[in-house]
Amino acid sequence: MKILLKVKHFTSHITPRLCSRFLSNAQRLYNPQNFSDYEDLKRNYKLDFPEHFNFASDILDKWTAAEKDGSKKPNPALWWINGEGKEVKWSFDELGFHSRKVANVLSDACDLKPGDRVMVILPRIPEWWLLSVACIRTGLIIIPGTTQFTAKDILHRLQKSEAKCIITSQELSPAIDSISNQAPLLKTKMTVTGTREGWLSYQDLYTAAGDNHTCVRTKSMDPMIIYFTSGTTGFPKMVEHSHCSYGLGHTITGKYWLDLSPCDVFWNVSDPGWAKSGWCSVFSPWIQGSCVFAHYMPRFDPIVVLETLSNYPITAFCGSTTTYRMLVLCDPSR
Template identity: 65%
Template sequence: MKFLKIKHFTTQIIPRVCSRLIGTSQKFYAPQNFSDYEEIRSYKQDQPEYFNFASDILDKWTAAEKDGSKTSNPALWWVNGERKEVKWSFDELGFHSRKVANILSDACDLKPGDRVLVILPRIPEWWMFNVACMRAGLVLIPGTIQLTAKDVLYRLQTSGARCIITSQDLAPAVDTISNQAPLLKTKMTVSGAREGWLNFQALYAAANDKHVCVRTRSTDPMTIFFTSGTTGSPKMVEHSQCSYGLGLTIAGKTLNSDANTYLQFSAWLRANATLTNYPITVFCSLPSVYRMLVLCNLENYKFKSLQHCVGGGEPLSPLVMEQWKANTGLDIYEGFGQSETVLVCGAFKGMKIKPGSMGKASPAYDVQIVDADGNVLPPDQEGNFAIRIAPHRPFYLFTHYTGDPEKTASTQRGDFYLTGDRAIKDKEDYFWFVGRSDDVILSSGYRIGPFEIENALMEHPAVVESAVVSSPDPVRGEVVKAFIVLSPEYTAHDQETLIKEIQEHVKKVTAPYKYPRKIEFVQQLPKTIIGKVRRNELRNKEWGKA
């Protein structure tokens, strides 16, 4: 297993597993292509009594490949920064994951329902453990390698995880706090030997590749995500075998319905080269990655295979969308969702794109704009972005905030689950993001959404990135403040002159009362692990709460 030594993960290139694979099981089959949004809205799935993604989907693809009834791209095609590659068929992914499932059950002494904290870079082992946990009926808790010892301790204590799996790089930090997590019984490192830790490589070499997948109910827990924590401490979001395993098929079938090879980027540095050198048909990434890419001279790159582009994580500036299309000829289809919801709405294939809009509701949900009491508001009126959960709760939705019934209850208003976002639905049923509920700025009686101001700022050539928050003001109560990362060409400009120029620009693009009365130039913006701007951190500093 030489690939275990590959480090410095840059990108992952994988087929659109969560949408393509469903087609192999007739019980969960849906049409491969949709011609328009009405067909998308008519797409429905039934919740089965039992479901396990590993056995019901992945293993069926293996069988289909073996009998020749289905051909496919590799199940996983992994490339690192040095252009080293790992390719697995579905059969190979099954082989590796069955061995790992035996390790988790036997060497780690884990039972179905036990929780496992996996903190790894996006190396091939990450997918092995992911699928292996499904096979063994274990609850996977993924974590990023950027976590500190304090972060790891919080997750261990809060989740009650019995096992932690990580790399040699993070193992020393784990050792400093592991004695404070009494439920933690097993530590395993994926590379090399370490005192007090199981050696995965040695265990893998000796592991049996025969394993019978645990039969899980569709309502059994499959994974727990710690929310990105734009406000407060991260919460545990629990998804069932069905909510996440089948929930992602909606995104795949409606956003990427004819994809062959899918590139998901969490880092942007090598995106141009990767899109040029590999047969990628679908590109999915954060707005920050698209922003960085359009700053490059895209005319020097030819993305010969690229057919479809998807953005998510935060709203994408219409200007970036225009620049991307001008250079690639492709639109960016945005999708909106949460850790709690999977995909809620989006610009689906075949739909007209309205730049700046979140698109229309996913077939998984009845999405509405409601007031504080849960009453549906008419078009063009700002309110709470909400998903109907009564009389029937959609099975795609997260189960609950684990160990926090008060938090779970606080998200419900009448017949709706509130996402915590403010939005508007227009007369054509397109949704428009205003901001997180606690991001909306109230100045002299006006309600101002930060996203609109940030979009206006992005149209100024001096602005690379921006974040808009409220700032205290003795007369107006609060005013708009913009934190701006400048383009290198403008860093030497006179700041007072540049501030006035930017303010006048926003007045013209939006409205005079919305312009940022305060502007601060910064080197970078604080962000969550997945790249969302932490406006609450900036806002707290402004209000003396940091």
């Protein structure tokens, strides 16, 4: 009841457009578009896993084909803004084009082979999505990390994962240089922004790369992604996920829990370093052909979130309970 009272107070102070979207999304909780009987779904839902599966070729490239034959309505695959006027909008076809170029960078310039492990530590920038898809295309095992990591955090993960490559921004590269000699298996360092001695330049390599790339044929149970636990009860531990566990397993997340369709524009505010971002900023929405919306937003700001929800056609929004509490408690009347 307290929550309902706060929501009522909250909606009375926001713009009519945002209020309408807020109530419309609340209505979808009671009238979901993808199922009508939860008990029937629980009894009968079954997901088949083929012997071979790759999220890039079997999901993303099929949405590209649907765009080309007109069976998918024109809606971006990725819609990114930085809050300062810069914007990136890629269709699934464009996402495929760019990710194939990045796949060639990883295979050729970085000399990585299927099964090699790559640590990627980036903020919310489009390159994070491209590198994630490119690793899948090349059969590499991606290890996401948050930009909040210290040098000690990164060293622990490099040593335990035996990653051969690390990709990050120029801001974190000095910290990595300070510990990289303690990770003997680390052979390649690449910076996405700027240049640094001893580091490959992503921008230079991307510009020179071709877009002709054949996706690696991976088995459903081949490893695809590794996350580290938060380390609450000890040192962070590796948790490995296969191509099908995330690439197909999150079908139920995208279709039934998030209730998404190809017409939706979905915004998840999680940091790219956490598993939640994998669930809700890559696999679940793209399985459904939805648009992934992203705001660079280095730090969470409820006013920025409310302004963004008011100014962009976002149909579904996902955040932690703390996120919603901050939204409800702030005064958006200005």
